Amino acid sequence: xxxxxxxxxxxxxxxxxxxxxxxESTFYMQLLTKVLIMAIFAMSxxxxxxxxxxxxxxxAAYFGLAGYALALMAPQYEAVSLWWSLxxxxxxxxxxxxxxxxxxxxxxxxxxxMVTLAFAQMLFFIFHDTKIGGGSDGIYIYxxxxxxxxxxxxxxxEKIEHFYWLVLALMAATFLLLRRVLGSxxxxxxxxxxxxxHRMRALGFPVFRYQLASFTxxxxxxxxxxxxxxxxxxxxxxEILSWHQSGAVLMIVILGxxxxxxxxxxxxxxxxxxxxxxxxxAWFGAAAKHWQLALGIFIMxxxxxxxxxxxxxxxxxxxxxxxxxxxx
Amino acid sequence: MSEAVSLGGEPxxxxxxxTKQFGGLxxxxxxxLDLYVGExxxxxxxxxxxxxxxxxxxxxxxPPTSGEVRxxxxxxxxxxxDHISRxxxxxxxxxxxxxxPFTVFENCRLAAQSRTPHALRVFHRAGGYAEINRLAGEAxxxxxxAHRAERIAATLSHGxxxxxxxxxxxxxxxxxxxxDEPLAGMGPHESQRMVxxxxxxxxxxxxxxxxxxxxxxxxxxxxxxxxVNGEVLESGTPEDVRSSPxxxxxxxxxxEILHD
Amino acid sequence: MDFAFFLIQLLNGLQYGLLLFLVASGLTLxxxxxxxxxxxxxxxxxxxxxxxxxxxxxxxxxxxxxLLAIPLTVILGMGLERxxxxxxxxxxxxxxxxxxxxLILVFEELRSMIWGDDVHGVAVPELLNASIxxxxxxxxxxxxxxxxxVCLLLAAALYFLIQKTRLGMMIRAGASNRDMVQxxxxxxxxxxxxVFALGIALAAFAGMxxxxxxxxxxxxxxxxxxxxxxxxxxxxxxxxxxxxxxSLMIGLAETFGQVxxxxxxxxxxxxLMAIVxxxxxxxxxxxx
Numbered sequence: 018x019x020x021x022x023x024x025x026x027x028x029x030x031x032x033x034x035x036x037x038x039x040x041e042s043t044f045y046m047q048l049l050t051k052v053l054i055m056a057i058f059a060m061s062x063x064x065x066x067x068x069x070x071x072x073x074x075x076x077a078a079y080f081g082l083a084g085y086a087l088a089l090m091a092p093q094y095e096a097v098s099l100w101w102s103l104x105x106x107x108x109x110x111x112x113x114x115x116x117x118x119x120x121x122x123x124x125x126x127x128x129x130x131m132v133t134l135a136f137a138q139m140l141f142f143i144f145h146d147t148k149i150g151g152g153s154d155g156i157y158i159y160x161x162x163x164x165x166x167x168x169x170x171x172x173x174x175e176k177i178e179h180f181y182w183l184v185l186a187l188m189a190a191t192f193l194l195l196r197r198v199l200g201s202x203x204x205x206x207x208x209x210x211x212x213x214x215h216r217m218r219a220l221g222f223p224v225f226r227y228q229l230a231s232f233t234x235x236x237x238x239x240x241x242x243x244x245x246x247x248x249x250x251x252x253x254x255x256e257i258l259s260w261h262q263s264g265a266v267l268m269i270v271i272l273g274x275x276x277x278x279x280x281x282x283x284x285x286x287x288x289x290x291x292x293x294x295x296x297x298x299a300w301f302g303a304a305a306k307h308w309q310l311a312l313g314i315f316i317m318x319x320x321x322x323x324x325x326x327x328x329x330x331x332x333x334x335x336x337x338x339x340x341x342x343x344x345x
Numbered sequence: 346m347s348e349a350v351s352l353g354g355e356p357x358x359x360x361x362x363x364t365k366q367f368g369g370l371x372x373x374x375x376x377x378l379d380l381y382v383g384e385x386x387x388x389x390x391x392x393x394x395x396x397x398x399x400x401x402x403x404x405x406x407x408p409p410t411s412g413e414v415r416x417x418x419x420x421x422x423x424x425x426x427d428h429i430s431r432x433x434x435x436x437x438x439x440x441x442x443x444x445x446p447f448t449v450f451e452n453c454r455l456a457a458q459s460r461t462p463h464a465l466r467v468f469h470r471a472g473g474y475a476e477i478n479r480l481a482g483e484a485x486x487x488x489x490x491a492h493r494a495e496r497i498a499a500t501l502s503h504g505x506x507x508x509x510x511x512x513x514x515x516x517x518x519x520x521x522x523x524x525d526e527p528l529a530g531m532g533p534h535e536s537q538r539m540v541x542x543x544x545x546x547x548x549x550x551x552x553x554x555x556x557x558x559x560x561x562x563x564x565x566x567x568x569x570x571x572x573v574n575g576e577v578l579e580s581g582t583p584e585d586v587r588s589s590p591x592x593x594x595x596x597x598x599x600x601e602i603l604h605d
Numbered sequence: 606m607d608f609a610f611f612l613i614q615l616l617n618g619l620q621y622g623l624l625l626f627l628v629a630s631g632l633t634l635x636x637x638x639x640x641x642x643x644x645x646x647x648x649x650x651x652x653x654x655x656x657x658x659x660x661x662x663x664x665x666x667x668x669x670x671x672l673l674a675i676p677l678t679v680i681l682g683m684g685l686e687r688x689x690x691x692x693x694x695x696x697x698x699x700x701x702x703x704x705x706x707x708l709i710l711v712f713e714e715l716r717s718m719i720w721g722d723d724v725h726g727v728a729v730p731e732l733l734n735a736s737i738x739x740x741x742x743x744x745x746x747x748x749x750x751x752x753x754x755v756c757l758l759l760a761a762a763l764y765f766l767i768q769k770t771r772l773g774m775m776i777r778a779g780a781s782n783r784d785m786v787q788x789x790x791x792x793x794x795x796x797x798x799x800v801f802a803l804g805i806a807l808a809a810f811a812g813m814x815x816x817x818x819x820x821x822x823x824x825x826x827x828x829x830x831x832x833x834x835x836x837x838x839x840x841x842x843x844x845x846x847x848x849x850x851x852s853l854m855i856g857l858a859e860t861f862g863q864v865x866x867x868x869x870x871x872x873x874x875x876x877l878m879a880i881v882x883x884x885x886x887x888x889x890x891x892x893x
Contacts, residue, residue, distance in 0.1 A: 120879055123883070124838075124886055127640075128838060128887075131642070131834040131837065132882065134834060135835050135838065142871030143871070147868050147869075198468070200471060201471055202458050202461070204467070218430075220430060220513065221460070260831070313707040315707070317703075320700045320707065321704065
């Protein structure tokens with residue numbers, strides 16, 4: 018693969034995805050919307066796990082918080098403007114990430130994993146046990162947010178293809194933003210911290226500040242995904258914050274291949290489709306009810322045998338192909 | 346004490362009564378020493394004498410239990426490692442401590458990057474800063490690694506990795522260098538190259554060097570400090586230290602201690 | 606709050622804390638000695654509870670069920686250690702998280718297939734089915750006292766095992782220096798298997814004895830697991846002493862929280878954790 022192809026490939030994929038609503042039905046468009054939302058969510062986590070070396074097991078906190086923020090900001094039977102509600106939801110997530118970040122970044126390794134999980138659970142119990150967010154029933158979002166410029170409606174999110182395009186645009190924006198950030202001096206420093214935190218400190222980098230910035234950005238981006246998920250489903254309940262959500266997104270990052278960004282997109286495709294297939298009653302009949310068994314075994318196999326994920330597999334076969342051509 | 350090689354002026358770093366305790370164990374006890382620009386100050390002593398702990402206290406890797414560390418007049422005792430590094434103290438590690446998966450250039454580029462105010466600019470390509478690249482290039486050249494720029498650090502020979510360690514130090518443009526056994530594990534040829542490299546740095550740096558290799562010690566030392574059990578046994582010019590009865594008794598006479 | 610009521614809450618809090626200790630001590634030992642983060646630890650608590658329920662339905666006695674179930678969980682623990690966990694010792698925590706997360710899903714689905722998704726109650730053993738009257742209308746169940754007693758006995762046994770026996774010495778040595786133990790010719794693999802099985806059995810046993818109080822229900826493991834994470838974080842990784850102190854702290858905080866400020870009771874333990882993190886990031890009894 019030459020340099021130019023790698024440069025244009027993301028645009029090509031985004032372009033093809035943008036054409037999708039012209040050829041496909043409602044069901045697959047909704048499924049693909051879900052994939053793209055999970056891709057945003059996974060990329061935000063990859064920034065932490067794959068590039069900063071921080072394994073967070075509580076990333077659902079920021080995803081769910083943005084969903085709840087939208088639900089609580091929106092008047093019950095009226096539309097809220099996306100122009101301010103999305104930035105507000107993302108801002109709340111960034112703020113929460115900043116505050117929790119100050120605490121969790123005092124820990125490392127196993128501690129960090131447990132503490133991030135514990136803070137996500139704290140949020141879960143706040144929404145589950147109190148009436149703030151409708152308790153365990155959650156809140157319905159009856160009307161989708163509006164996107165208007167003056168009196169002109171730029172997009173109608175009640176239409177699934179309009180919503181799909183919005184999600185795709187935000188996914189592309191997240192990808193490009195992260196690629197830019199990771200290529201900057203800031204991004205290089207993050208990877209340096211992942212590889213050798215101690216040495217970075219000895220070289221004069223204020224490691225904590227870099228990690229906190231990364232943690233905050235990651236939480237904010239997860240907020241974009243959570244906001245969109247809440248819009249898509251039309252309701253939020255504590256499940257959106259549950260640790261299964263955190264486990265799923267971590268699985269997507271690993272399955273796709275951490276530290277690659279595009280791997281998160283591949284992983285989201287693979288994971289959402291896998292869930293869809295395993296729980297398909299037409300194919301698996303009564304066994305489909307227990308699809309989580311197959312999913313659990315699949316997750317264990319990935320952990321044991323595919324640590325570099327699908328992106329690693331692609332790279333490997335790419336190297337093999339390259340080796341074969343040079344052999345000739 | 347001797348003032349033979351002092352170039353005059355204030356010491357760049359001065360410790361007073363520096364002490365580090367781990368629980369009941371006193372690793373560094375009441376150490377006072379001065380480091381001057383233009384001098385190589387070598388610290389020797391048997392394993393467990395507290396030499397590496399002393400380095401860690403000066404570099405901020407460990408906070409002292411008590412005592413004073415003044416760098417260019419400011420008390421830096423207990424400051425964080427990154428803060429001390431930014432003030433102008435660079436260090437190398439006894440156990441090679443580099444970014445193994447990165448290229449030699451990227452190792453040095455990261456080090457140089459830490460000196461720039463661009464650090465938190467998130468939208469500019471990292472490779473686009475001419476000043477950082479220049480500093481990284483100069484550091485590589487000074488450490489004799491210019492021809493290895495694009496090699497992955499993990500694939501370098503042990504000696505080259507030690508050189509890279511020094512290059513990274515230099516890229517941070519320190520005024521004081523703390524070298525913790527830079528010759529460890531090196532063959533005679535590589536050692537010779539490293540001694541030359543350190544000699545070349547003496548003119549515009551203050552250097553504290555911990556070393557076991559006695560040939561290198563006497564080739565480099567302007568000032569020599571002997572540590573035993575966390576304490577300074579003797580400090581002065583190499584000649585003074587060599588002729589000190591206490592040192593002869595406790596240290597230089599016992600060949601076997603020297604070589605472990 | 607009058608004194609009898611206070612006493613009841615105090616005993617409840619201590620009993621809950623001691624139960625948490627059984628689960629958390631296994632978790633912290635496995636963390637500290639083997640360096641493994643085991644998310645599936647709560648699943649063994651659930652397995653214990655379900656075994657107690659189904660075996661007591663079969664035999665008609667909870668005591669008999671527990672006696673039968675303990676060897677089963679030990680075998681399960683040893684088997685899983687050999688089959689799965691052994692491959693994780695040298696791996697990054699990330700993969701341990703992933704594998705044990707997958708294991709939770711497997712356990713939950715197997716539970717659903719074998720035992721169904723209903724909530725079941727378990728009868729208190731006849732002998733202990735009594736109450737001690739405290740005032741005219743308040744009394745305290747003997748079974749809760751019995752649980753606390755058993756937990757205390759086990760805690761003492763654990764202390765003795767780790768501090769006073771040769772096995773315990775090896776366990777402690779293994780925690781600090783894996784290579785040294787191996788060079789002494791001690792079979793570190795066997796020790797790991799034993800420690801893992803011990804941890805699993807403790808969690809499962811907690812599920813068994815608590816089943817008459819909590820009843821058995823799907824996903825009962827994850828609730829306990831996450832609280833035990835908090836216990837381990839507060840107590841300090843690898844410290845059994847810390848696990849005891851933190852368990853009692855959390856047990857009391859949550860019990861009194863539920864009585865005094867029910868809306869925020871669920872969050873109290875996390876606030877406690879946050880305070881400890883600010884104050885001592887390595888935990889109360891952790892190595893700094």
